[in-house]
Amino acid sequence: MGFGQLAFLWTAIIPITVLLYYFFRKKYTEKTISSTMFWETVMKETKVSPYLQYLQRNALFYLQMLALILLVFALLQPYLKSQAIAGEHIIWVVDTSATLLAKENGESVFDTHKKEMMSLSEQLAGKPLTLMTTGEEPTILLRDETNVSIIKSTINKLEVQYEQENMPKMLDFTESLLKGKETAIYLFTDHVERSELPLENDNITWFVKGSPENLKNVSILRFGATSSDKGISALAQLSNDTTTLQKGAFEIRSMVNGDLVVKESIEIPANDTLSLSFKDLPNSSGLVASLTVEDDYEVDNESTILLQQQASQTYVDGNLHQLVTSAFQAMDIPVSSVPTEQLADLSEEAIVVTNQTAQLTASKSPVLLIGRNDEKAKEVTGVITTERDDVFAYADMKDIFVSSLYPPFPTYETIARVGDEPFIQRSDKGDLIILADIQMTDWPLHPSFPLFLWSSREQMSVSSNDLGTFSPNERKALSLVTDETAGEWEVFSTNDEYIRSFENGGQFSAPSRPGLYIIKSGKTEKQFAVALQQQEKKIENGTSFTIGTASQDGVQETVKTSLVPWFLLLIVLLLMIEWEVQRRRGITN
Structure with a gap:
């Protein structure tokens, strides 16, 4: 406890003066007693409870002295010191990716983070808290919240969403919430490098809470x-x-x-x-x-x-590298090699693998285009990045080297890039385009190459019984109208547990937990799978550190909580009691 205005200590003279006046005042008054009839009774009561009688006679004095002393303390501006989280504005970023379910001594990293958040919520000292979770779309759960009960309730409801954290997007989003104040950003994750954090703003202090080191996977x-x-x-x-x-x-x-x-x-x-x-x-x-x-x-x-229950025949253009056919065969997928001139004669159910760009418009069947025959490639450098797409559910692309790329198709969706250049695209009708020849990349040397071809073929194959494979929480518009189905579909687990509903033709959101699921509408059922993303199958050594201005003085700061309002409340209460005592004695009448 401390005092903010010791200069007002001189006001202690007031209660001391009143006290001295009490000691030197005339204490007895001579009175003529007309009768001693009740004298013995009064003396007995006084002897039985002398302290109570004394307090009753001197109640006003004690109340007035106590009020004066409290007033002196209020003028000194007393306060209590407590430790609180450093910073004027607090932001918590909570990683909800699957890797947070790794356990140490039977407790997951995610549960450990939740316990730490519970402890930190007690140290906010009224400061506004913004709490958000990671994912493909960062979600703000609390914004400038000061109510500790609401904060704790939100922490209790946090759950792992299994999807990749997309940390760069999350950090960019976090910076957009800054208000120019001293801000403490707590990042509850498993692993993040110091170089990944934006450190240009001097008003930000980063507190990274990582997972334990040396977790086995x-x-x-x-x-x-x-x-x-x-x-x-x-x-x-x-x-x-x-x-x-x-x-x-x-x-x-x-x-x-x-x-x-x-x-x-x-x-x-x-x-x-x-x-x-x-x-x-x-x-x-x-x-x-x-x-x-x-x-x-x-x-x-x-x-x-x-x-897939209805597999389509796969035809590989004879002009393509032999490694393409070998990759299909490695997955035990039957393929046939055909001359380029015969591609136009294939059936509509066939899957065509070629580098002839004209096939994208001429062929009614799905096309997997590897390279282009109508453009020249240019050299590129950079790391491969992919969008969240089920075609990459089993194919990890991060270690692949690509030396050159062909120009992209302007109207096609890009689902993978080399640096900023499009690498893999998808057309509106579902064709997949790889903008590089096999000779321009070391992809065939990686296990992901045959798995990508298999996944691409499965995606383009004709099937009416399943929807394919999704990433956790993946969103996609689905059109599933048939003569036997209604407009609404319901999602169930294999244990017949209801998950959610969605309108036909509307936005479908896959469940978060990996596994097999079923959608139902009327008597029609379709299956789909949710697969863990490749990035969530690797655990890196945990990191915990602090970077920023507050890191020089520790992660906490001393907060002074004023006691003046409480003293003033007590003074008002004492004045009310004093008024009641005077009223009962008839002084105020």
Whole structure:
């Protein structure tokens, strides 16, 4: 406790003067008692409760002295010191990606962050708090909130959304909320580099709360399958991100009845991957792969895929590099090589893989265009970035090198870039365009190449029983009108748990949790899968640090809470009591 105005200490003379006057005033008055009839009774009452009698006779004096003393203290402006979060404005950025479910000692990183937020909410000291969550679309849950109860209730409702955090977009969005004040931004995540934070603003202090270091993770990095007349062929790639050999079991089950299809003991070397392939598996509409191993992150130990029930024939242009045909064959996808001149004669159900740009308009069938025959390529540099699209659900593109690119199609949607240059595009009718020849990239040397071709083919294949694969919380407009369906569709889990509804032709939002789901309308049902994004299958060493002006003096500051309002309230209360005492004694009458 402290005092803000010690100069007013001289006012203590007032209660001291009153006290001295009380001691030197005339204490007794001579009176003539006409009768002693009640003298004995009065003396007995006084002897039984002498202190109470004394207090009753001197109540006004004590009330007046106490009021004067409180007034002196109020003039001194007393305050209480407490520790509060530094900064005039507080912003909390909460990462809700799947990697926050990694556990240490049985508690997830996300739950640990929630406990820390609960503790910090007690130290806000009335400062406004803005709370937001990460994702493809950053969401503000609280804005300039000061009510601690509301803040705690919002923290309790926070849940992991499984989608990639998109940190650069989140940081840009956060900067747009700054008001020019001293701002403390708390970033609750698993890992972020100092170089990723915008440090140009001197009014910002960054407090990064990361995950623990050395979390163990073993994952199903990729899982794909294709069906043929002989059965199903599956390919899996398991990754061990630890420094020791990991042993466990790998299983594949049918999505229809849960029957065990494959079970195999596995050993994955330290910091390495293990590739598994299986052929002639029983036919099924989908497969669920699971990995049983001791690690700290279980979400990426299961993967679900749907198999197209009506597969289209795939034709590869004979002018393309042989690696394209080999990649399809590696996924056990039957392909046929045809001369360029015969591409126009193919059926409408066929999938065409070529570099002939004219096929995009001439062919009624889906086209996978690899390169262009009507333009010249130019050299490019940069890192590959992808949009959130289900064609990349099993294909990680970040380590691929591309030396040259062809000019893009102006009206097509770009879903992957090399630096700022378009790399992969999609047309309005669903054609996929890779703006590079095979010779311009090292992509065929990566496991993601055959998986991308498989995913592209599955997406362009004709199917009426499923919707394909989505990323967590992916939004897409779906038109599903048939003669038997109503205008509204309902989304259910495989356990028949209702998720949400959406209007036909409206915006469809996929569930957040990976797995298999069903949409229903009337008697019509369609399946779809939600797959964890590749970026959420890697755990990096956690980082916690502070950068900014407040980091020089610590993460907290001393806040002075004035006690003057409480003293004034007590003084008013004492005056009311004094008035009541005088009224009862008849002085005020």
